[in-house]
Amino acid sequence: MPISHNTDVLIIGAGLAGLSAANDLRQAGRKVLVIDKGRGLGGRLAGRRIGDATFDHGAQFFTARESRFKAAVEGWIKAGVAEEWYSSYPGQPNGHPRYRGVPTMTAVAKFLATDIHVMRTTRVDSIGQQGNGWLAELDNGETVNAKAMLITSPVPQTIDLLATGNITVPTDKQARLNRIQYESCIAVMAILDGPTAIESPGAIALEDGPIAWITDNLQKGVSKIPAVTIHASGEFSAEHLSHDRMEIGQRLIDAAGVYLGDAKVTEYQVHGWRYSKPTIVDDAPCILLSEATDLPPLAVAGDAFAGPRFEGAVQSGWAAAKALMNTSK
Numbered sequence: 001m002p003i004s005h006n007t008d009v010l011i012i013g014a015g016l017a018g019l020s021a022a023n024d025l026r027q028a029g030r031k032v033l034v035i036d037k038g039r040g041l042g043g044r045l046a047g048r049r050i051g052d053a054t055f056d057h058g059a060q061f062f063t064a065r066e067s068r069f070k071a072a073v074e075g076w077i078k079a080g081v082a083e084e085w086y087s088s089y090p091g092q093p094n095g096h097p098r099y100r101g102v103p104t105m106t107a108v109a110k111f112l113a114t115d116i117h118v119m120r121t122t123r124v125d126s127i128g129q130q131g132n133g134w135l136a137e138l139d140n141g142e143t144v145n146a147k148a149m150l151i152t153s154p155v156p157q158t159i160d161l162l163a164t165g166n167i168t169v170p171t172d173k174q175a176r177l178n179r180i181q182y183e184s185c186i187a188v189m190a191i192l193d194g195p196t197a198i199e200s201p202g203a204i205a206l207e208d209g210p211i212a213w214i215t216d217n218l219q220k221g222v223s224k225i226p227a228v229t230i231h232a233s234g235e236f237s238a239e240h241l242s243h244d245r246m247e248i249g250q251r252l253i254d255a256a257g258v259y260l261g262d263a264k265v266t267e268y269q270v271h272g273w274r275y276s277k278p279t280i281v282d283d284a285p286c287i288l289l290s291e292a293t294d295l296p297p298l299a300v301a302g303d304a305f306a307g308p309r310f311e312g313a314v315q316s317g318w319a320a321a322k323a324l325m326n327t328s329k
């Protein structure tokens with residue numbers, strides 16, 4: 001008999017939005033199940049090891065603006081899973097703290113998942129209404145029955161998921177989902193045979209050309225050995241996402257030459273993020289799709305709602321938890 005799980009709230013996605021929502025819902029006494037297709041926790045907070053080198057290859061840092069989020073960051077620092085990386089770098093001093101996860105960005109997600117039931121490497125294949133709740137079918141053959149559901153995948157994937165169960169949402173809300181767009185990002189992770197020429201604190205943002213950002217993971221404190229993450233610009237990534245990855249990776253390494261100094265690349269891998277950062281976002285911190293419908297409670301959240309970055313994803317998760325708690329009968 002295939003396993004069937006029962007929960008109050010099914011959360012699709014163990015990224016920042018999903019895990020932040022999960023914590024608030026759990027603290028409010030809800031039974032929560034988080035499902036993620038990825039091997040690791042954190043979604044677009046991603047780390048990778050190649051031999052002795054370690055890379056952050058998704059989000060590189062985060063900033064803190066809003067008071068609850070600032071308090072959360074303080075908590076993460078106290079717990080040893082985050083620290084200030086820098087507040088200015090050569091040419092662009094502005095004194096605004098940039099934080100990083102310790103030892104890597106995913107540490108924050110792991111911390112957020114401490115008390116949360118997360119099923120990893122499990123994809124939600126389809127979702128549909130069943131009675132007063134939701135039924136999700138998973139790629140391992142198992143199913144989940146949930147009273148309420150929160151979807152935090154990048155919005156184009158959320159739209160596809162809604163279509164699997166012919167879930168019709170109000171036209172204005174569907175139009176808001178359809179408007180949202182993301183840029184893509186090709187990320188190169190390269191091991192070097194010596195130190196880079198990048199100045200302290202080990203990061204550089206570029207305005208022109210194929211590269212948008214380079215991190216020296218050794219200086220950042222992520223890697224034990226010289227290793228860089230190169231992020232291509234949105235324009236370059238869109239143009240080359242479907243090209244041969246290693247060939248594009250080599251082009252980006254060549255373009256980064258001056259920042260690598262005398263160091264030579266000994267090995268590299270390439271990752272393509274189809275949905276990297278939202279470029280067109282919604283004005284609301286989340287959308288309660290079930291509002292004013294006969295649908296069981298259903299919300300969508302993520303960085304496309306409360307701001308196209310780490311902090312926005314967390315705040316969107318909190319907003320969605322609140323919206324779902326208000327629907328409870």
Ligand SMILES: Cc1cc2nc3c(=O)[nH]c(=O)nc-3n(C[C@H](O)[C@H](O)[C@H](O)COP(=O)(O)OP(=O)(O)OC[C@H]3O[C@@H](n4cnc5c(N)ncnc54)[C@H](O)[C@@H]3O)c2cc1C
Pocket residue numbers: 012013014015016017018035036037038042043044045057058059060061062063122123124125152153154157161185187231273275276277301302303304308309310311313
């Ligand atoms: C290359 C790159 C660089 C970035 N740099 C920065 C930066 O420096 N600073 C910053 O603030 N932000 C940065 N960001 C953005 C930041 O990473 C995101 O804003 C944030 O992590 C988004 O969190 P989220 O929870 O909204 O979505 P995600 O992290 O994308 O989480 C969604 C999760 O849903 C899962 N999922 C999707 N579909 C399914 C399914 N059907 N079944 C099960 N699971 C599913 C995915 O596996 C994923 O884990 C960057 C992002 C990228 C990719």
